[in-house]
Structures are given as C-alpha cells and as structure tokens.
Amino acid sequence: MKPYQNLLSVLLCAVSLFLVGCNQHTLFKNGTSDYSIVIAPEAPESEQYAAVELQKWIAQVSGVQLPITDLEGGQKNKRLIVGYNPITEKLVPSAEKPADRDDSFTWCNKNGDILMWGGSKRGTLYSVYSFLEKELDCRWYSSKASVAPKRDTWHFSKLYNHEEPSLMIRDNCVLDVRVNPVFSARMRNNFIKVPSLKEGGTIDGSAEGYWGVHAMGYFVSPNEYYASHPEYFSLIDGKRQSDYAQLCLSNPEVLKICIEKMKKKMRDEPDFLIYSMEQNDNTRPCQCEACQALVKKYGGESGIMVWFVNQVADAVKDEFPDKFVGTFAYQYTRHAPKDIVPRENVVIRLCSIECCMIHDYDGCEQNESFVKDLNDWSAIAPHLYIWDYVTDFSLYCLPTPNWKTLQTHLQDYVNGHAIGILEEGDYQTPSCEFREMRAWLLSKLMWNCNANVDSLIQDFTEGYYGAAAPKIREYLDMEERILRREGMHTNCYASTAHPMYSDEFIREGRRIMAEARAAVADNPELLKRVEKEELPLCLLQMDHSPLEGIQQGADTMFCRVIQQEGIHQMTEFYPAINAESYKQSFEKIARDIKEAPKFRAIDAEKFSNSKMENGVHYVRYEGDFKNTVQMMLRDSISSGTMPNITIDEDPESDHFGYHFYAWLKIEEEGVHLFRITSDDGARLYIDGREVINIDGSHSTQTASGLTNLEKGFHLFDLYYFEDHEGQTLSVEFSSPNGYKGPLPDDRIFLFPKK
Numbered sequence: 001m002k003p004y005q006n007l008l009s010v011l012l013c014a015v016s017l018f019l020v021g022c023n024q025h026t027l028f029k030n031g032t033s034d035y036s037i038v039i040a041p042e043a044p045e046s047e048q049y050a051a052v053e054l055q056k057w058i059a060q061v062s063g064v065q066l067p068i069t070d071l072e073g074g075q076k077n078k079r080l081i082v083g084y085n086p087i088t089e090k091l092v093p094s095a096e097k098p099a100d101r102d103d104s105f106t107w108c109n110k111n112g113d114i115l116m117w118g119g120s121k122r123g124t125l126y127s128v129y130s131f132l133e134k135e136l137d138c139r140w141y142s143s144k145a146s147v148a149p150k151r152d153t154w155h156f157s158k159l160y161n162h163e164e165p166s167l168m169i170r171d172n173c174v175l176d177v178r179v180n181p182v183f184s185a186r187m188r189n190n191f192i193k194v195p196s197l198k199e200g201g202t203i204d205g206s207a208e209g210y211w212g213v214h215a216m217g218y219f220v221s222p223n224e225y226y227a228s229h230p231e232y233f234s235l236i237d238g239k240r241q242s243d244y245a246q247l248c249l250s251n252p253e254v255l256k257i258c259i260e261k262m263k264k265k266m267r268d269e270p271d272f273l274i275y276s277m278e279q280n281d282n283t284r285p286c287q288c289e290a291c292q293a294l295v296k297k298y299g300g301e302s303g304i305m306v307w308f309v310n311q312v313a314d315a316v317k318d319e320f321p322d323k324f325v326g327t328f329a330y331q332y333t334r335h336a337p338k339d340i341v342p343r344e345n346v347v348i349r350l351c352s353i354e355c356c357m358i359h360d361y362d363g364c365e366q367n368e369s370f371v372k373d374l375n376d377w378s379a380i381a382p383h384l385y386i387w388d389y390v391t392d393f394s395l396y397c398l399p400t401p402n403w404k405t406l407q408t409h410l411q412d413y414v415n416g417h418a419i420g421i422l423e424e425g426d427y428q429t430p431s432c433e434f435r436e437m438r439a440w441l442l443s444k445l446m447w448n449c450n451a452n453v454d455s456l457i458q459d460f461t462e463g464y465y466g467a468a469a470p471k472i473r474e475y476l477d478m479e480e481r482i483l484r485r486e487g488m489h490t491n492c493y494a495s496t497a498h499p500m501y502s503d504e505f506i507r508e509g510r511r512i513m514a515e516a517r518a519a520v521a522d523n524p525e526l527l528k529r530v531e532k533e534e535l536p537l538c539l540l541q542m543d544h545s546p547l548e549g550i551q552q553g554a555d556t557m558f559c560r561v562i563q564q565e566g567i568h569q570m571t572e573f574y575p576a577i578n579a580e581s582y583k584q585s586f587e588k589i590a591r592d593i594k595e596a597p598k599f600r601a602i603d604a605e606k607f608s609n610s611k612m613e614n615g616v617h618y619v620r621y622e623g624d625f626k627n628t629v630q631m632m633l634r635d636s637i638s639s640g641t642m643p644n645i646t647i648d649e650d651p652e653s654d655h656f657g658y659h660f661y662a663w664l665k666i667e668e669e670g671v672h673l674f675r676i677t678s679d680d681g682a683r684l685y686i687d688g689r690e691v692i693n694i695d696g697s698h699s700t701q702t703a704s705g706l707t708n709l710e711k712g713f714h715l716f717d718l719y720y721f722e723d724h725e726g727q728t729l730s731v732e733f734s735s736p737n738g739y740k741g742p743l744p745d746d747r748i749f750l751f752p753k754k
C-alpha cells in the first residue's frame with residue numbers, strides 16, 4: 001500500500017467515526033439508564049416473558065433494572081419496544097405483522113428506540129435472545145452455564161438484524177434441553193413448552209411438533225384386540241402374531257380403527273401439529289397375501305404404509321385442515337415407494353439410524369443407500385421430517401467425532417426440504433461426550449444450518465472451558481485426525497472395541513486433557529467441566545490397558561466424574577451396564593493389582609549349560625471337543641516348535657486345538673497383565689496357576705488376568721481349542737514398564753535341550 005492510501009483510510013475512518021458519533025445513543029452508563037422496556041398491554045404471555053428476560057439479562061450486564069411499561073410509558077427515543085404493536089407499525093411502517101407461529105424475527109433501532117419483534121408465539125422472544133447474544137454478548141451454553149459479561153456502558157447508533165430459521169420444527173432431543181424448558185427456549189428449540197410468568201401457565205413452542213411415536217401399536221394394541229381379532233396383526237410364518245410385530249394394514253377394520261382413534265386423539269389433544277401413525281419398533285411386517293400384493297404394487301413396504309396412512313390423512317383432512325399425519329421411513333420402510341406419493345397432509349419421518357455419523361452423506365460408501373432414500377423421498381414427499389442420531393447409543397460417552405457432519409448432514413436435510421428435525425442425543429442421561437457443546441452446536445445449526453461451525457466451537461470452548469479452551473480444541477483436532485482415519489466409519493452403535501479407539505488415541509487424548517486440566521487447575525468449576533470430558537478416555541483406557549489406566553488414575557477420575565455429574569445410566573438399552581457396574585469393575589481391577597499373587601521366578605538357565613533359544617513349543621490335537629480338558633484327554637496329532645503363538649497356519653478350520661508352552665522371561669518385577677482373545681475356548685496358566693479361563697465353545701471373547709511376577713523365567717502354558725465356525729487366538733501382554741502388545745518373540749524361550 002502506498003503512503004497516501006494509508007492516509008486516506010485514516011481519514012475515512014475518522015469521518016465515519018464522526019458520523020457514528022453524531023447518532024450515538026447510550027442504553028446504559030455506570031449503572032444508570034433512561035431506558036424503559038415497552039410492551040402492549042394485551043401482549044401475549046410469551047412477549048411478557050420476553051420483556052422480563054430482556055430486563056433480567058440487561059440488569060446482569062449493566063447493573064441497572066429497566067422498568068417495564070405499557071405503550072404510553074417510557075421516554076420517546078429511549079425505549080426497548082418488545083413485540084409487534086402500534087409503535088412498531090408507526091416507527092417501521094414497512095414491517096408486516098408476522099404470523100403467530102412465525103419464528104423469524106427482526107430487531108433494529110429508529111433513532112434512540114430499539115424494536116424487537118417476531119411471531120407472537122416465539123419470534124419476539126427469539127428476537128430478544130438474539131439481541132442479547134449479538135449486542136451484549138450474553139450466552140447460554142447450558143442450563144447451568146450462562147454468561148452475561150459486565151459492562152459499564154453500551155452505545156449504539158445503527159442496529160439491524162433479521163433472521164429466519166432453517167427448519168420450522170427444531171427438536172433437540174438431549175437431556176439438558178428436554179428437562180430444562182427455559183434453556184430450551186433460549187436455544188430456540190420450539191418443541192417444548194415453557195412455564196410462563198403466570199402461576200401454572202405455559203408458553204407454547206411455535207410448533208408443538210409431534211404427538212407420539214410408533215403409535216400404531218397404541219391405536220391397535222394387542223391387549224385390546226389380539227384375543228378377539230388376531231387377523232388385525234402381522235401374519236408371520238403362517239401365524240398371526242402380535243408380539244414384536246406390525247399390523248395387517250390391508251385389513252379394512254384396522255384402517256377404520258386407526259381413523260376413529262386418530263380423530264379422537266386430534267380432538268382430545270389438539271395442541272400438536274403432527275400426529276404419529278407410525279409402525280411399531282420392529283421389522284416384522286405382515287406377510288399375508290393382501291398386504292404383500294400392496295407391497296408389490298407400490299414398490300416395497302413403504303408403499304403399503306403410504307397407501308394406509310394416506311387414507312387416514314384423507315379421513316381427518318376436513319375436520320383438521322391444519323394438522324398432519326406423520327409416518328416413518330424407518331428400517332424396513334426406509335426406501336421410498338413407487339407409483340404412490342404421500343398426501344399433502346402427510347409428513348414422512350425419515351430415520352438416519354443406519355448411517356455413518358462421521359462422514360458427509362456424499363462420499364461415504366456406507367451412506368450411499370441413505371442418500372438415495374433421502375433424494376427419493378424428498379422428490380415425492382410434500383413434507384419431510386428427519387429423525388437424526390448424533391451420539392453413541394451403545395455407550396453414550398464414547399467419542400463421536402461428528403463435529404463437521406452435524407452441519408453437513410443438517411444441510412442435506414434442509415436441501416431435501418425437511419420441515420423439521422429431531423436430533424436424538426443423550427436423552428436419558430447426562431453422559432454423552434461433550435454433551436453441552438454438542439447440544440449447543442446442534443441448536444445453533446438447527447436454527448441456521450449454514451452458521452460457521454469453527455466460530456461456534458471457538459465461541460463455546462472459550463466461554464465454557466476458559467483457559468483450557470485451546471487445549472480442548474487441540475483435543476478435538478486430534479479426534480478429527482486419529483478417529484476419522486481412512487477406512488474408519490461409525491454409526492450410532494460403536495463399542496469400546498471399535499478400531500478407531502486405538503491406544504494412540506487414548507494416550508494422546510489423556511496427554512492433551514492433562515494439559516487442559518493444568519490450565520484451569522485454579523478454577524474448580526472449570527476444572528470439573530474439563531475433567532468431565534476425560535471420562536470417555538478413562539473408560540477406554542481402563543477397558544484397553546487397565547494397568548496403565550490404574551497407574552494414571554483413570555479409575556479414580558472416572559469414579560469422581562460420575563459422582564460429580566450424577567451419571568448412572570450409560571447405555572440406551574442395557575441397564576445392567578451402568579456407571580456403578582463400571583465403577584465396581586474398575587475397583588476390582590485396582591484390588592486385583594494390589595493383591596495379585598506373587599509368582600517366584602525359576603532360574604531356567606541352570607537346567608542347562610546350552611544357550612537358550614527363542615520360540616514356543618506346541619502340541620496339536622484334532623477332534624470334536626467342547627473344552628480344553630476334553631482336548632487334553634485325546635492323543636495328540638503332532639508336536640513341534642514355532643517362533644510365537646499362532647493358529648493362523650493350521651490346515652483345519654474346525655475341530656482342532658493346541659497346547660502351547662514356553663519359558664517367559666520377565667525383565668522387571670511387578671504386576672503384568674495378560675489378555676487373551678479367543679474363539680473358541682482358552683485357558684492360560686503361569687507357573688502352573690490359572691490366570692485366565694475362557695474355556696468352552698463360544699464366539700470371540702476377551703479376558704484378562706493379572707499376575708505379580710518376579711524377575712526371571714516363568715512357565716507359560718496356554719490351552720486353546722476351536723470347535724466350529726470362526727476361529728481366532730491372540731495373546732497380549734502388558735508389563736509394568738509400559739509395554740503393551742503381543743508377547744514379544746524375544747521374551748519367550750524353548751525348553752533347554754537335554
């Protein structure tokens with residue numbers, strides 16, 4: 001840049017500052033303000049509530065509580081005008097009165113007056129929250145973590161903001177939002193009613209979304225109908241079945257009942273927009289001839305479903321012209337039908353349960369069929385609604401690196417003309433990985449699917465984790481780098497054994513988290529927030545490398561966090577696997593390490609003067625045995641030595657077994673962990689004492705055992721057998737010096753030759 005250009009910019013700056021200065025207004029200064037909050041006397045409850053929220057948060061920022069008055073009150077040019085009312089009409093004549101359920105909003109100023117308005121259900125309230133966020137930097141990161149930065153003064157000259165949501169119905173189905181309606185409204189989640197200022201009153205969401213789920217079983221329940229009318233239910237393998245089954249949709253009586261009950265539901269509970277007429281939660285549709293003829297006619301199971309639901313929709317249309325009948329495109333009905341389209345008043349709720357969560361829909365081979373279904377439905381369905389899955393339901397806390405795809409998936413839904421979305425997260429328990437950030441980000445993206453995710457993550461981490469923010473972001477980058485390596489995919493049912501949870505990931509994660517903790521060590525509240533995010537790493541480390549886990553306090557941190565956070569449930573469906581059961585198993589490991597019996601070493605070299613050679617002896621068996629004891633009662637087929645333990649070279653694929661034995665050289669005294677993964681059974685003995693027993697005929701199982709070994713040589717005996725189908729055997733070994741991996745070739749020795 002040339003010098004005069006520099007000078008020009010400085011001059012332009014000065015001129016614009018001068019112009020701004022001319023029109024500058026002061027909302028508050030040094031704990032005082034001339035402003036009032038103005039609402040219409042007949043303002044709906046949600047706008048009265050909005051005024052109180054505005055008053056409350058401005059007070060927190062400025063230290064001054066503005067009065068709330070009616071339209072006659074307040075000094076002109078010093079008013080915060082909340083809601084669309086005669087003042088709005090006068091000051092902004094171009095603004096049209098928004099529809100009640102319109103969530104879009106505007107805020108702007110006319111000289112010194114600031115106006116905030118939108119639809120009367122929620123729009124005005126969202127306008128207030130948006131003003132507080134964008135202009136006064138207020139944040140609601142979770143139901144418990146709000147930020148209202150203190151300011152001495154706040155000036156403004158030109159304000160204008162108008163926003164419209166990407167989706168009409170935004171249901172963020174995570175626990176913190178579900179059970180905290182006030183927070184839910186601040187997140188612009190319009191699915192949940194909020195208690196109003198009136199005792200016992202409520203403020204509607206603008207779209208009181210969806211009544212029911214899997215409602216067919218509720219309308220035609222087996223209890224009510226199966227005994228008298230088994231023909232209402234699925235014909236499966238020649239028998240009418242009500243247990244874990246669907247309805248016989250081609251039966252006209254079933255349709256009649258569904259129509260009658262749907263009408264009654266709409267009359268009795270008129271507050272909803274969409275009413276579920278959805279299949280039960282199983283994949284056993286009716287196989288009767290009439291049903292299957294319709295399946296064939298309309299190109300699949302979704303065809304008969306749409307055929308059925310269309311008739312219900314037609315029957316309720318005249319009485320309930322503003323309501324929708326909703327049905328699933330889920331599991332066996334996920335593919336779109338042919339030669340039939342859903343009616344105008346039908347909503348198709350498409351479920352992404354099978355999808356890979358960590359890749360864009362375009363480009364991941366595991367998502368190809370979903371992309372086709374999304375496109376096909378979006379071409380024929382007048383209204384699409386998505387049921388999306390954003391966490392791990394096998395174990396809620398497992399790391400799920402979908403920070404980028406939360407957005408791209410949402411964008412694809414919006415581009416596919418979705419009107420609403422249910423983001424299913426940790427709806428049962430506060431144990432999901434980065435649950436607050438995931439919930440916050442999802443809410444922001446449901447509102448604006450094109451928002452900048454990096455900026456949002458920056459905003460959240462700085463505001464929520466304070467000085468640990470850079471380290472938390474480093475951790476998220478590391479997740480991105482390691483967990484999303486080539487070839488890794490995951491749907492919402494990953495387990496701790498998923499290959500993406502490598503030892504490298506766990507070690508790297510704990511290293512970064514230790515630095516994150518150190519950064520906030522002097523702030524107990526922030527430290528708690530950071531420790532909470534280490535919970536999945538602690539659990540994975542205890543699962544993969546318990547010796548290392550105990551050494552690094554993974555067990556104690558896990559126990560502390562579940563207590564602090566009140567975490568009990570950890571999986572969606574298996575109540576027996578919970579925080580307490582993990583705690584008990586970690587305590588047992590800690591106890592076992594402490595009490596591991598000490599095995600004395602044998603000085604093997606003294607048996608022989610010859611040099612010892614590396615390797616392992618084997619004795620091989622064949623036969624139809626059901627455990628290793630039966631195997632050992634047989635005569636062996638062959639014997640010999642090999643460099644290390646393996647069954648990969650065996651000529652048979654069924655009905656064989658091995659006894660492996662060797663001297664194991666221990667170089668440092670202390671607790672060692674052995675881990676055997678086998679299909680079928682295996683037993684491990686060290687110095688003649690049983691350490692692991694997973695004998696018997698079974699699919700792949702893993703078990704570990706702890707021994708306290710003296711330095712020197714120990715007798716290693718492993719018995720293994722393969723019954724039928726798959727076979728596998730691996731032996732892993734962890735030593736006190738941090739080694740973890742297969743038994744090293746140079747630590748096992750053949751018996752000295754005589």
Ligand SMILES: [Zn+2]
Nearest residue numbers: 248286288291
């Ligand atoms: Zn049938």
Ligand SMILES: [Zn+2]
Nearest residue numbers: 356359364489
């Ligand atoms: Zn993938």
